[in-house]
Amino acid sequence: MALSLLTAVPSSSFIRLHTKGTSNRSNVNNLSVVRASKSVAKANDSDQKIVRRSANYHPPTWEYDYIQSLKSDYLGESFNEQAIRLLGEVRMMLEKVVDPLEKLELIDTLQRLGLSYHFQDETKRILEDIHIRADQSKALWKEGNLYATALEFRLLRQHGYNVTQ
Numbered sequence: 001m002a003l004s005l006l007t008a009v010p011s012s013s014f015i016r017l018h019t020k021g022t023s024n025r026s027n028v029n030n031l032s033v034v035r036a037s038k039s040v041a042k043a044n045d046s047d048q049k050i051v052r053r054s055a056n057y058h059p060p061t062w063e064y065d066y067i068q069s070l071k072s073d074y075l076g077e078s079f080n081e082q083a084i085r086l087l088g089e090v091r092m093m094l095e096k097v098v099d100p101l102e103k104l105e106l107i108d109t110l111q112r113l114g115l116s117y118h119f120q121d122e123t124k125r126i127l128e129d130i131h132i133r134a135d136q137s138k139a140l141w142k143e144g145n146l147y148a149t150a151l152e153f154r155l156l157r158q159h160g161y162n163v164t165q
Helices: 002-008 064-069 077-096 100-113 114-138 146-158
Strands: 016-017 031-033
Touching: 077 100, 077 114, 100 114, 100 146, 114 146
Parallel strands: none
Antiparallel strands: 016 031
16 A cells, blocks of 8 residues: 555655765755656546535524523623622732732733733733833842743743843
8 A cells, every 4th residue: 555655656756865975974965856746636537526415404493582582690780890890800919919920920810811801901011011121130030930931931922022032
């Protein structure tokens, strides 16, 4: 089976090594492709049509009106107020945290939970502050801490800041 597949590939698509004089294994820099060709498989009969079988699908039971008629326990006004209150608490957490590593961990957690879009302004302000302070002086909070350095690097790069490796 493998032999028949190998013979189907044209020999002109293989890479040939050119060596000078003796066969030296370290002389691999002279790689060149002799000739590239593209092989296209053609059907024997061009008029042949593939007939697609049709499955007898039944109409879905989840109609739009049915879905709209479903009731949710979390649509009340009290839940909207609770969500707004919790967003305010998270904003206060972002303001209160002093340690840059804790701020970065909080931003990372919000991203992992899928809630970071609520806090884009705060995230931008915190990362801008960390980026400016990293340029001005050597940050002692991440010295010798590979986790802190990697987290700072990843978050700054994700948000479009130019950080050197």
